[in-house]
Structures are given as structure tokens and as C-alpha cells.
Amino acid sequence: MNVLIVHAHPETGSFNAAMTRQAEATLAGAGHEVVVSDLYAMGFNPVSNRHNFMTVADSRTLRLQTEEAHASTHDGFVPELQAEMDKLARCDLLIFQFPIWWLGLPAILKGWVDRVFAVGRAYGGGRYFDRGVFQGKRAMCAVTVGGFRAAYSERGVYAEVEDILYPVHRGIFGFTGFTVIEPFVVYAPGRIETDERRRYLDRYHERLLDLDRARIIQPLATALYENGVLTAARD
Amino acid sequence: MNVLIVHAHPETGSFNAAMTRQAEATLAGAGHEVVVSDLYAMGFNPVSNRHNFMTVADSRTLRLQTEEAHASTHDGFVPELQAEMDKLARCDLLIFQFPIWWLGLPAILKGWVDRVFAVGRAYGGGRYFDRGVFQGKRAMCAVTVGGFRAAYSERGVYAEVEDILYPVHRGIFGFTGFTVIEPFVVYAPGRIETDERRRYLDRYHERLLDLDRARIIQPLATALYENGVLTAARD
Incomplete structure (x- = not known):
């Protein structure tokens, strides 16, 4: 299996960095190829703009999707993006490793x-969801x-982490055809003891070795939809 | 009223730019002070890192919150951030103007x-939600x-836009004490006729003149919670 880990944390001493090192060790130890895009270390620029492209479809008005479509048929993405696109195309498993900031992705990862x-x-x-490119x-x-976990629950100040990640699961992974595996969530790593952090890493190791048994987040069946709206009866 | 519009679109000919121009004209015409942070025009760097700070609390391990707390008591934020913090402190109304990309904020705005x-x-x-700094x-x-609108609904491929914006409403605005006004949503501006786009701008003009009657998104009452968990009975 080819694995791509997109890692989005500025501190090599962070628990996020420990998780990425754990994933590299576990997956390489199981015989898989692991590639890490360490966005902070790469100095990745997350701002989407004309600088994405070496080609120009319309020099007057910038429409990013128009320029993307043009660049994709004219080999026009700048090398730093094409390299990431190649990693994405090659991978069998994609892992986003990040701290949830303001209930979302750190900007450096959102911009990736x-x-x-x-x-x-x-x-x-027409390639999206169960007809997606990354099927x-x-x-x-x-x-x-x-x-802590209780704060992210029906009775907490925030929704469940899995619901908070809806934009990633449905909008990014699901839309482009990935089979979405339930997230691995570490609560309050900065407020727990060393042995509890160690247990999190052990459980992450086990999760990665047993991905086939992890819960899948229900994919969207495009056959039931027309123009983005459900047409078939729900029950 | 002091208004801060944080504008996140790279193209001056976009509908987002037309909305920001409309808001400037409408609000200034009504006698308000309007400041626009045009993030693309400013070349705003959205990557959070040690470069946020002129001060250093811990030179070995970067913990952003620790450095922020230190910088806030030692006047240690770099000028480009302090300027934005000052705009935020001065404003009575904050508007995020952006295209929803991948069900979230464009990276340049997330990083802001x-x-x-x-x-x-x-x-x-202890200052958050209804005890928040920006009360x-x-x-x-x-x-x-x-x-189109139908795609963002109970029967659509995506949740309602207001639900998609939950991380912004609850996690960013609500958490820091803002009263959150229902979003103004424009569906498919690139796929509708000029007069329909004009009507959207007219309706945005009316919304901005009549903010007091706009629906408020239910704030969280911290008195009902302890350590982030609901303690009072729900009914």
C-alpha cells in the first residue's frame, strides 16, 4: 500500500508529530510505502491564486476552476503543486494529521x-462521490x-468531532471518491499524563494495522440524486 | 457603528468583490465607518507560526497558545497582526465575505x-461564549x-449552508462572544443571470440596513455548562 500522510503542525515536539512518526513506523513496519508531506517543513504556501499555474486560460478575469481545468489539460500546474498531485494520485491511503484549530483545518492544510x-x-x-476520481x-x-471528550458530544459545548469534520469527510474526501474511515481522535493531549499519551499512540498503532475493520463513514450514493437533490424515496 | 469586512477573494471582478463594494456603499451611506481587510490585496500570510511574534516565551518548544498569551501581555505581536487585532477590537460589526471552498473558509481567511x-x-x-471578549x-x-439552493438541504448532497458554517458560528464567532447573525447566502452566482445577481445585491443592501431584524443564531449559555458539559436539565 502507498500511504500519503499530510502533516500540518509547526512543532516537531508536538503530539501531532509523535503521531506522524508512529504512523510512519507502524505502516513501514507492515511493509507499506509511506510518504509524508510535512507542510510547515516544506514552507507550503496555502494561498490559492494565479501563482498556482504556469498557463493562462483567461488573463483578464481569474476564475480558479477555469484555470485549473485549463492547466490540467496543458500540464500547467507549478511544480510544487504537481508534485503534491502526483503523491495524491499514487496513494492508496491518505491521512490528514492535524490539530483541530477553530473547529477546522489549520490554514496551511486547508490551502493544500x-x-x-x-x-x-x-x-x-461528472466524477464525484461514488463516481469520484479517487474511488x-x-x-x-x-x-x-x-x-476533553465530553465537551464534544450531544451535551457538550461542541458537536461530536466526527460532525465537526463533516466538511472534510463529505466535502473533500467523499466528494472526490475516497472511502472515508472514521477519524482517530486524541482529546486534550496537552492536559493528560505521559502514559495516557503513550496509550493513544499504541491505539493509533493498532488502528493503522487493522484499518480493514475500522468503521466506514456512509458514502453518498449518487444514483439516488439528480442535480444534487435526492430523488428516490428515503424509505 | 464601526464595521470590519474581512474580504477573501483573489478576483476584483468576482461576485464576492461586488458584495463587499455593495456593503461598503450601503453601510457608509447609512453613516457607518467601514474598514475592509482585503486579504488577497494585502498579501496576508495565513500560516500561524513563530513569525507571529516578536517575543519568545519558550525558545525550545513552540506552543502557539503559550506564545500568544506571552505576546499579549508584552506587546509582542508583529505589526501586521496587531493591526488586524486593533481593527477587530474597534469594530461593532464583523463581516466575513468569502466563497465557500470545500465546505469551509478559503485558507487565507482561515489563517487570518x-x-x-x-x-x-x-x-x-474564562472569557468565552456569553462571557466572551467580543460581547x-x-x-x-x-x-x-x-x-443551487436545493443541493444544500435535508434532501441535498450537502447540509444547509448554516450547518456547514457551524465551525464559524459556534467555534469562532460564538466562542469569542459575538452575537451571530444568520448568514447571507448567494447560491451559484456564476450560473445565474445578471438581473438575478442584481437582485441578490439589492437584498444584501436591505439586509445590511435592517440588521436589527435579522435572525440571531442561538448563543450558548455558559451558566448551563460545567467544564464544557451541559449540567442543567434540557427541559
């Missing part, structure tokens, strides 16, 4: 998606959150 | 939040989405 998941490379031409690949979030 | 909403400036010391201020999203 904004720029790398381009028309013609990640979607377009047959799997994707998973491995995240840390600052608070 | 990651960097500007710092400990000691936007939260900290008394109002905030609203003004957004475009690529698809």
Missing part, C-alpha cells in the same frame, strides 16, 4: 486542499483537539 | 482567524456557494 484538489485532477466531468482509495483524519 | 484570534486578545482567562459586537458571514 484548495490548491491541490484541482479540477481535472481531483474532480470534474478505490481510502482517507482518514488523525486529529488532536484541545478539550 | 488562526493568527489574529489569539489568546489574550480574542479569548482566555456586544455582532458578526455575520456573507458567502457564495457554487451550487
